[in-house]
Amino acid sequence: MNIFSRTAAALAVAAMTLANAGQSHATAFAAWQVANVPFGDTLNVRKYPSGTSQKQAAYPNGTVLQMTGKCTGGINLLDLADHSYWQQKQKIRHHWCQVWHDPAQNGQFVTGWVYGKYITPFQ
Numbered sequence: 001m002n003i004f005s006r007t008a009a010a011l012a013v014a015a016m017t018l019a020n021a022g023q024s025h026a027t028a029f030a031a032w033q034v035a036n037v038p039f040g041d042t043l044n045v046r047k048y049p050s051g052t053s054q055k056q057a058a059y060p061n062g063t064v065l066q067m068t069g070k071c072t073g074g075i076n077l078l079d080l081a082d083h084s085y086w087q088q089k090q091k092i093r094h095h096w097c098q099v100w101h102d103p104a105q106n107g108q109f110v111t112g113w114v115y116g117k118y119i120t121p122f123q
Helices: 003-020 085-092
Strands: 030-034 043-046 055-059 064-071 096-101 110-115 119-121
Touching (some): 043 096
Antiparallel strands (some): 030 064, 030 119, 043 055, 043 110, 064 096, 096 110
16 A cells, blocks of 8 residues: 555544544544645644644645644644635644644644744645
8 A cells, every 4th residue: 555545544534533433623634735836845734833843744735734723823734624715825824833734744643833924724
């Protein structure tokens, strides 16, 4: 099974688990993608919401990220879903937002943090 199949399978299992747990902001994911990273660079995912925190992984522009919804400053991406694309981007621009990802690509998903300036709502 290739990495994409394993990732898709892991996401499907997680989605089913979360669906069975009931609907709430705490159990849903929002899809956002990496954008506006300078050419030849990548977006670092950090262990904590700080540019000096341990780097877990790095993703290029266009990578779709599974966001937990939690951002610094008490912002919840899921509460912004009914806002315009522009409003969503502006609201999180200077905040760190939490992702759920598999940095080692081995099926071991963890949370990490990305800077909001470099993510946009997935369309």
